[in-house]
Amino acid sequence: MAQAGWTTLALIYHQTVYNLRTEHRNAVVGLVLTIVQSALFVVVFLGTYTLIGIRHSPLRGDFLLYIMSGIFVFMLHVQTVAAVSSSHSISSGIAKHEPLNAAVLISGAALATLYRQVISCIVILSTYHLAVTPITIYDPVGAAALFLLSWFSGCCIGLIFLGLRPWSPQGAKVATTVYQRINMFASGKFFVANTMPNFLLPWFAWNPLFHLIDQERGFLFINYAPHKTSLLYPLWFSLAALMVGLLINFTTRKYESLSWSATQ
Numbered sequence: 024m025a026q027a028g029w030t031t032l033a034l035i036y037h038q039t040v041y042n043l044r045t046e047h048r049n050a051v052v053g054l055v056l057t058i059v060q061s062a063l064f065v066v067v068f069l070g071t072y073t074l075i076g077i078r079h080s081p082l083r084g085d086f087l088l089y090i091m092s093g094i095f096v097f098m099l100h101v102q103t104v105a106a107v108s109s110s111h112s113i114s115s116g117i118a119k120h121e122p123l124n125a126a127v128l129i130s131g132a133a134l135a136t137l138y139r140q141v142i143s144c145i146v147i148l149s150t151y152h153l154a155v156t157p158i159t160i161y162d163p164v165g166a167a168a169l170f171l172l173s174w175f176s177g178c179c180i181g182l183i184f185l186g187l188r189p190w191s192p193q194g195a196k197v198a199t200t201v202y203q204r205i206n207m208f209a210s211g212k213f214f215v216a217n218t219m220p221n222f223l224l225p226w227f228a229w230n231p232l233f234h235l236i237d238q239e240r241g242f243l244f245i246n247y248a249p250h251k252t253s254l255l256y257p258l259w260f261s262l263a264a265l266m267v268g269l270l271i272n273f274t275t276r277k278y279e280s281l282s283w284s285a286t287q
Contacts, residue, residue, distance in 0.1 A: 034123060038131030042106075043138065057139040058146050064094045065147070082215060083246035087151060088158050092243050093212025093236050096170060099140040100177040100210075100232050101203045106132040107181025108188065108199045125276070129185070133178045144170075165242035173235045176261040182268030186275050211236050216251045224251060231257035 046053040068090050082089055110132035111125055152158050160166055180202070188195035209230045216237040219227070227233045228251075237252040 030122065031127065034127045035130045035134065038123075038127050039134045039138065042131050042135035054139060054142055058143045061094065061098055061140075061143045062147055064098065065091055068094065082240065082244050084244040085156070085158050087155075088243065089240070091147065092240050093210070095140070095144045096173045096236050096239050097206065097210050097212050097232065099137070099170065100173045100235070101206055102140065103133055103136045103174050103177030104181040104184065104202065105199060106136045107178050108184035108195065110185060125272070129182070133174070137174050160243055161245040162242040166239060169235055169239045169242060172257060172261070173232065176231050176235065176257055176264070179261045179264035179268055183264060183271060186268055186271030189275050206230070206232055209233060215240070216249060217247075219251065228252075231260040
């Protein structure tokens, strides 16, 4: 059992490295592109806030850290959903080589996304801290835990889309894209949840990412205490999505056939 466990971990490691290198021929350039993508999001949001006349953080803290708190959690969540939902297919050539299996392919895709986004987050925060202005994170351990929970939530939701993809490939792709686009607004990274009117809350409270971003800001800023979001809701939502995703995937693997994708 120990040997089998070690073999599985080695396969996950090599699959993660494979996923990192397929993004770009040079792994370092691939990481740089991820960092640039996140940095561009920060610059665009900063420019948008400046254009509409908002130059100060709605929270008592650093304005750019407030922007980055929403962008980093959002980017990790939606990119993990996309990576897991397209991690493998029974018709792909790499899935035919044992002892490779679906769990290894899913884990490799999820860990590759986590690795890229963690490096991007560390580099951008370190550069801002050293080159622009020192920043202080109120609870670094809690902030890191919420960051990982957003990744876990993305894995669980992506697992549902992955199970639906063999039944309707185009439909699953569209659903994944729609989920990502909806979260551009429904994630709450544009505003502070505590300042939201109560009649608007039901339009956002269903979304685990909305709770994750607001709770993340509670760990980053000492003067902010989330009142309208829950710390446990995204955890229970993720566990429920994980169970549903596993059920769909087990059912799909039972009936999925290579002939389903023969016409594509």
